[in-house]
Amino acid sequence: MKSGESKRHGVLLAAAAVLVLALAVVSVAVGVFDLSWQGLVEGGEERLNALVLLASRVPRTIAVLLVGMSMGVAGLLMQLLSRNRFVSPSTAGTVESASFGILITMVFTPNAPVMVKMLIAAAFALAGTALLMLIIRRTPLRSPLVVPLIGLMLGGVIGAATTFIAYRYNLLQSLASWTTGDFSRVLRGRYELLWVSGGLTAIAYFAADRFTVAGMGESFTKNLGIDYRKVMILGLVIVSLVTAVNVVTVGAVPFIGLVVPNVVSLLVGDNVRRAIPWIAVFGAGFVLACDLLGRTLRYPYEVPVGTVIGVVGAALFLFLLLRRSSRVG
Amino acid sequence: MITARNLTKRYGQTVVLDDVSVEIPRGGITAMIGPNGAGKSTLLSLVGRLLKADGGTVEIDGVPTNGMKQSEFAKKVAILRQDNHLAVRLTVEDLVTFGRYPHSQGRPTVQDRGHVEAALDYLELQDLRHRFLDELSGGQRQRAFVAMVLCQDTDYVLLDEPLASLDMRHAVAMMKRMRGVTEDLGKTVVIVLHDINFAASYADTIVAMRDGRVVQHAVVDEVMTPEALRAIYDVDVHVEQIGGKPIGVYYT
Numbered sequence: 001m002k003s004g005e006s007k008r009h010g011v012l013l014a015a016a017a018v019l020v021l022a023l024a025v026v027s028v029a030v031g032v033f034d035l036s037w038q039g040l041v042e043g044g045e046e047r048l049n050a051l052v053l054l055a056s057r058v059p060r061t062i063a064v065l066l067v068g069m070s071m072g073v074a075g076l077l078m079q080l081l082s083r084n085r086f087v088s089p090s091t092a093g094t095v096e097s098a099s100f101g102i103l104i105t106m107v108f109t110p111n112a113p114v115m116v117k118m119l120i121a122a123a124f125a126l127a128g129t130a131l132l133m134l135i136i137r138r139t140p141l142r143s144p145l146v147v148p149l150i151g152l153m154l155g156g157v158i159g160a161a162t163t164f165i166a167y168r169y170n171l172l173q174s175l176a177s178w179t180t181g182d183f184s185r186v187l188r189g190r191y192e193l194l195w196v197s198g199g200l201t202a203i204a205y206f207a208a209d210r211f212t213v214a215g216m217g218e219s220f221t222k223n224l225g226i227d228y229r230k231v232m233i234l235g236l237v238i239v240s241l242v243t244a245v246n247v248v249t250v251g252a253v254p255f256i257g258l259v260v261p262n263v264v265s266l267l268v269g270d271n272v273r274r275a276i277p278w279i280a281v282f283g284a285g286f287v288l289a290c291d292l293l294g295r296t297l298r299y300p301y302e303v304p305v306g307t308v309i310g311v312v313g314a315a316l317f318l319f320l321l322l323r324r325s326s327r328v329g
Numbered sequence: 330m331i332t333a334r335n336l337t338k339r340y341g342q343t344v345v346l347d348d349v350s351v352e353i354p355r356g357g358i359t360a361m362i363g364p365n366g367a368g369k370s371t372l373l374s375l376v377g378r379l380l381k382a383d384g385g386t387v388e389i390d391g392v393p394t395n396g397m398k399q400s401e402f403a404k405k406v407a408i409l410r411q412d413n414h415l416a417v418r419l420t421v422e423d424l425v426t427f428g429r430y431p432h433s434q435g436r437p438t439v440q441d442r443g444h445v446e447a448a449l450d451y452l453e454l455q456d457l458r459h460r461f462l463d464e465l466s467g468g469q470r471q472r473a474f475v476a477m478v479l480c481q482d483t484d485y486v487l488l489d490e491p492l493a494s495l496d497m498r499h500a501v502a503m504m505k506r507m508r509g510v511t512e513d514l515g516k517t518v519v520i521v522l523h524d525i526n527f528a529a530s531y532a533d534t535i536v537a538m539r540d541g542r543v544v545q546h547a548v549v550d551e552v553m554t555p556e557a558l559r560a561i562y563d564v565d566v567h568v569e570q571i572g573g574k575p576i577g578v579y580y581t
Binding site for chain 2: 215222
């Protein structure tokens, strides 16, 4: 029975992965420039074909996949470490803290390389997320909804401070162009940092069992002989780096970290080792579908992916919220 | 043997555990009883290293626990607290398998699988093994948690009110299993109980606490007397011998 169960899981997962790959092929083919496969094969005068493909379409598709994957996994880690289903990088002040970090680099070291900007943004994201964890440890939590409320407030405060400083330094517009989720700026040479978040996702997979145990709470973690603080720190570092990399390269893409792990949790549960492959596939597919939708809705113009995900994600999230509360109550 | 020396725990100004010294012998079931707020759970948590003491030491088989690595300690002592609300969705089988973590480090061997099967059998969870914990009743979930700590296969098992959400049948079955665990596998079980009659019927020794101190520590028959129980609970208890066990009647 057990092996039958896991075999069925494997088949389903493989089918989902194939579906996402098919979507990725569509994503490579869709765009303003009329790509001709024939010209690509024949080469010659149609060299523009290869250029568009390799410099824009493929990087964009890879970026979309990496963002969906890594933000989904980052969301799962945050939900386990905060032991709350509604916490994610975009509902806990992590994204806002990273944006604040980017603003600081724009003010003080505007010419710093992207890597430095990313690390500073990550440090801010880490500080902001750790602050939230400290607050929720010290607050009497009467309802699970209190945690995301605190997170949203913290994010609001940090966001307000960011806006204020950006306004003072006349950086509002360039800050917005950094932090609004948008894949249309992705080009070869400007997205490769995202591979870092792919690597971090792999690390999360290696430490999967420790994160599952940490999700059971401090007592269980200690009882099983695992250092709770170490797992917490590892998780927060992964979440902060992933968020910072994403914000620096493509801007803030909301809701993935919230919706994807919750849907996967309903399907296969939270055993991290089992959940991460699903989250990776579903997260990548979800963002890819939303990106395709944004690119085709008012073709040849684009709707920013953040907007599309915002609408679709909000609907999904509401559905989850109503479903959860009807089950708990 | 668990040796606690001069254990003290304070929360702010309130002293919840006041200079407690107690020796819990190896083998058998030791029940901890006492009124609410007597410090039973706190004492258990200090022994199980879930809390840090403000003073005093704990030794397991003569080895001070504060020098032990957490991963080593987890192979000697397993502890299950009272309120276990998991936010993670796990299946019963996943949960019980995580009980092997101190031994397997996440890569269960054939031997680890055997322990998991045995624990699932032992707590009659085979039919529920693929169910998620949030789909179970409180009692079923409680059994799954106990299966997990048994799966950890430690010499010492500390349980904080494991009967809390169990019905009569399952409460009795649980205590019988604990007897089995001590008699067949030679484990030492320390268990916080609310119902003195469960303690009287299944435990070997009783540690009675009140106001952060140990007020009685003796074999069952010596604690199950009207005088001793009055000193612990401030309640008049009528004690009758029924089926060779002292049973207290306190519904006056």
